[in-house]
Amino acid sequence: MEFAADAFLPGPRAFLPGAPGGPLAGLSFAAKDLFDVAGHRTGGGNPDWAATHPVPQAHAWAVERLLAAGANLAGKTITCEISLGILGFNPFHGTPPNPAAPGCLPGGSSSGSASAVAAGLCDLALGTDSGGSVRVPASLCGLYGLRPSLGRVSLEGVCRQAPSFDTVGWFARDAKTFGRAAEVLLGETLPQATASRVLAAEDAFALADAAVAEALAPAVSRLGALFGGATTISLAEPGELEIWGTQRNIVQRAEAWATFKDWIDAVNPRFGYSVARNLAVASMITAEQIELACVVRRRAVERARVLLEDGAILCMPTTPFTAPPVGLPLAELDRLAGRIGVLTSFAGLAGLPQLSLPLGMVAGKPVGLSIIGWRGSDARLAAIAQALQ
Known part of the structure; x- marks a missing residue:
């Protein structure tokens, strides 16, 4: 695994000027x-x-x-x-x-x-x-x-x-x-930063490295101070976050295979090993597996509705660790990806907005605190981010 020269694609840049005088002029x-x-x-x-x-x-x-x-x-x-x-x-x-x-x-x-x-x-x-x-x-x-x-x-x-x-x-x-x-x-002006409650998902924080949870604790306190304090809750039943992670992976992989299978069949494209392996696994997911995963998904949606539909904000670590070093073996990369997926699956399963805020540092490396709201609260999350900065 090698680093690119920078973040952009190699070759000539696709540069285009924006319209003059717009709200993002100069950016x-x-x-x-x-x-x-x-x-x-x-x-x-x-x-x-x-x-x-x-x-x-x-x-x-x-x-x-x-x-x-x-x-x-x-x-x-x-x-x-x-x-x-x-x-x-x-x-x-x-x-x-x-x-x-x-x-x-x-x-x-x-x-x-x-x-x-x-x-x-x-x-x-x-x-x-x-x-x-x-x-x-x-x-x-x-x-x-x-x-x-x-x-x-x-x-x-x-x-x-x-x-x-x-x-x-x-x-x-x-x-x-x-x-x-x-x-x-x-397409809307940011509203006032409001939240009926601030909920801190203790089971999600428990899945993060101890140093990450400790680094994000002050940010949770700051968020709570804006809205009358933070309440600690369990997002799910014991072991359920891990189940949400595995079942989200099944549904997402099955959908990805459905998206790309005709192109793969026609072109027989080149892939890196990990992508090729994951697509091969996706091709073998059964209808019964998808049906079970959709039952689990409905449970996550209902939990989200109960917690967030009244205007509450849920906070949790965005990732359970800071950036891992380049050059790790594939088995370790798979383990890290699995840990990430346990934390990212709730919002994905329930179709929720989730905003990662750069509010933690561990040994000189950043880690984000996520705030999650009910569907459609995207602009309110952005307003809360401004209130916290």
């Missing part, structure tokens, strides 16, 4: 290489995807939205192959560096977008999040990063993976800039 943004930019191939992190798909003639909705608001497109960024990765590496284009933790993985699959923002190469960057690919790099690279409510931001012109999980998110280094982009991409 620059990057787009993950799953977003269409007219006149430039959408590579999907895989050379055979790039070679077998036509050059788009129109921008993805989110790209067009930011350009129309005045932001300049600085280029397209490296992604894990066809968005199937959570730690950020790519065997074809290289692994984007993590400016916040040199020598460590950036998190993925929106790894290049997070890397570009963390390095100061742009002010904002678009990513996608199905299983955690905005939230995780936001945590590991010390950024603000949102997985929106399912369906809240248009996926038009974006390479899809798993339809009931796919979302368009974005990164910024500070809450003010993040909020400016939120108003453009969500």
